[in-house]
Amino acid sequence: MSEIEQYLKEAFLAATSDQYPDLHMKMDMHPIINLFDLLDSLSIVAVLIETENLLQIKLGGHISLADETIFDASKSPFLTWSAWVSYVNEKYDHH
Amino acid sequence: MTITSKPLVERNMCGANFKFSKPEIKAIVTTVGRRAISFMESAESMGLSEKEALRLAKTLSLNTRHVVSGNQTTTDLCFESAMNILATLNLDAKSVDALIMVTQSPDYASPSSANNLQHRLGLSERCMAFDMRLGCSGFVYGLSVAYSLVESGLERVLLCVGDVASRLVKADDHSIAPIMGDAGSAILIDSGKKDSFFQLYSDGSGERALYIPNSGVRYNEFDKDLPCYIKMDGAQVFNFTLQRVPSMLSEVLTFSNFTKDDIDYFILHQPNKYILNSIQKICEIPDIKFPKDTQSIYGNQNSASIPGTISGFLSHVFERRQIRSIFAGFGIGLSWGACMIQTDKIYCPPTVLQKE
Numbered sequence A: 001m002s003e004i005e006q007y008l009k010e011a012f013l014a015a016t017s018d019q020y021p022d023l024h025m026k027m028d029m030h031p032i033i034n035l036f037d038l039l040d041s042l043s044i045v046a047v048l049i050e051t052e053n054l055l056q057i058k059l060g061g062h063i064s065l066a067d068e069t070i071f072d073a074s075k076s077p078f079l080t081w082s083a084w085v086s087y088v089n090e091k092y093d094h095h
Numbered sequence B: 001m002t003i004t005s006k007p008l009v010e011r012n013m014c015g016a017n018f019k020f021s022k023p024e025i026k027a028i029v030t031t032v033g034r035r036a037i038s039f040m041e042s043a044e045s046m047g048l049s050e051k052e053a054l055r056l057a058k059t060l061s062l063n064t065r066h067v068v069s070g071n072q073t074t075t076d077l078c079f080e081s082a083m084n085i086l087a088t089l090n091l092d093a094k095s096v097d098a099l100i101m102v103t104q105s106p107d108y109a110s111p112s113s114a115n116n117l118q119h120r121l122g123l124s125e126r127c128m129a130f131d132m133r134l135g136c137s138g139f140v141y142g143l144s145v146a147y148s149l150v151e152s153g154l155e156r157v158l159l160c161v162g163d164v165a166s167r168l169v170k171a172d173d174h175s176i177a178p179i180m181g182d183a184g185s186a187i188l189i190d191s192g193k194k195d196s197f198f199q200l201y202s203d204g205s206g207e208r209a210l211y212i213p214n215s216g217v218r219y220n221e222f223d224k225d226l227p228c229y230i231k232m233d234g235a236q237v238f239n240f241t242l243q244r245v246p247s248m249l250s251e252v253l254t255f256s257n258f259t260k261d262d263i264d265y266f267i268l269h270q271p272n273k274y275i276l277n278s279i280q281k282i283c284e285i286p287d288i289k290f291p292k293d294t295q296s297i298y299g300n301q302n303s304a305s306i307p308g309t310i311s312g313f314l315s316h317v318f319e320r321r322q323i324r325s326i327f328a329g330f331g332i333g334l335s336w337g338a339c340m341i342q343t344d345k346i347y348c349p350p351t352v353l354q355k356e
Helices: A003-016 A023-029 A041-059 A081-093 B008-014 B050-060 B074-088 B113-120 B138-151 B204-209 B234-256 B273-283 B294-298 B302-313 B315-320
Strands: B016-020 B023-032 B035-038 B064-067 B098-102 B128-132 B156-164 B182-191 B196-202 B265-268 B323-331 B335-343
Touching: A003 A023, A003 A041, A003 A081, A041 A081, A041 B050, A041 B234, A041 B273, B016 B138, B016 B234, B023 B074, B023 B138, B023 B302, B023 B335, B050 B273, B064 B182, B064 B294, B074 B113, B074 B156, B074 B182, B098 B113, B098 B138, B113 B128, B128 B138, B138 B156, B138 B182, B138 B196, B138 B302, B138 B323, B138 B335, B156 B302, B182 B302, B196 B234, B204 B234, B234 B273, B234 B323, B234 B335, B265 B273, B265 B302, B294 B302, B302 B315, B302 B323
Parallel strands: B098 B128, B098 B156, B265 B323
Antiparallel strands: B016 B196, B023 B182, B035 B064, B156 B182, B196 B335, B323 B335
16 A cells, blocks of 8 residues: 555544544455445545645645545545546646 | 627637726725634534544634524625725715626525615615625626626616525535635626736536525426435546636736736635635645635635625735736626726725624
8 A cells, every 4th residue: 555545544444433434444345346336525625625734744745635526426536436536636737 | 888709719718708997996895794703613413423523623724604684685794894884985875887796695586685785875876786696606796797888878886795505504504504604795887997808617417516406486396305405526527626616717807918927816716614714725826826725714605705805805905906806706696707897996805794
């Protein structure tokens, strides 16, 4: 697991563990689980905020992760965990 | 009326573009509901546990909001704001040539609330008065019409914008009630000599992203049994905002031939801090030029959120010096618009609490 992916997991768990206590287990068992369908919109925003904050602390500089695809049912980076990791890596590379 | 359009070839990309050379804003006053409601203290009444409330407060930066009491309406808030301007600047009410009221919460479906205000404020019968039914884009739209009237010959226009949105949501609906605040602003526009640039847009395909079912004379099967309260598809509105607003800010700068460095403040509609943060980062605008705390303190003031932000956080600056601003409103419709405005020192007191 890359350094960024570890941070993403940490931020994801921090943002969702209260609302979805079993989610991390489901993700381990079903890595292609559709997070977009599972999470409510507030949780998705919470993940964005938590991730932006953690990456700023760990890597320095602010990366804005919100864009018009976030809540698009066919394009959202939250369709799978790997899509989310790729999405953030791409944003980081272009940062 | 002098309205200059951009070449048609760019029309599809840039929307309705026009510029003015005469109108100037002379005063802005915002009155908010007197009752300050703490989100955390009201969370239980909305059926939220402490943990859920903390999660909402953190994610959406919810703190307080100001709302009216009892039967108070938007015209009551706007009346106080307008009277404040007329009295403080010692203006003859009969000198107002037009009154425009922008609201989604009129006193009646008909007649226009502007007529009520025209009478209460003591404006002349020769004053034209009409409503515009718009929400979060309403200030920029209303300002464009007010500017058009001044550009075409009127000397003085009073623009009133606002909503008592707390009365358009179900009090215990924790998905939307904690966001909404009540405010009414009055803006005085006089003939002068200032360049300004406007861009306005609309997309009715998003009509139901944010709407009030069963609030007019159309009855749809899919609205059957839905209460007559604001219904929001937050995800669609979020996507719309990030898709449309950053590009609009860039386009209005290009249209007005200014750069980000030339602008003192980017004052946007204030839906929530996170979406504003995201727009700010995408557009790479410094913190100091981009106020974004209005919703956390006053609630979402809908069409009054831009003047509400000036009154709430920038009154001391607008009262003391010349300012070049970009205003941008966006939301229900879907509808969005931006303008580049220049102001000299104006009358602009800090936000006023509604009288008891």
